Amino acid sequence: MAKKAYNDPLYQKNRKIVLEANAYTCHYCKGPANEADHIIPVSFGGGNEIDNLLPCCKSCNSTRKNKTRVRLKYWNRKY
Secondary structure: HHHHHHOHHHHHHHHHHHHOOOEEEEEOHHHEOOEEEOOOHHHHHHOOOHEEEEEEEHHHHHHHHHOOHHHHHHHHOOO
């Protein structure tokens, strides 16, 4: 199901908006961002709306997986 979210035209449109609005800077590590991370993961019912997306680099996005930001804070002190 999560893979389907990335093919959604709304996700593609909002991903571009979020990346451009944040100067292609990763929210987590401040490196160059090329993806948009879901704040509330799609697997937990999160959508592709702009207010549910953060700019993110591939490394941080794959590390985070489907953790919510609260769970992530305790799972990895980097965030």
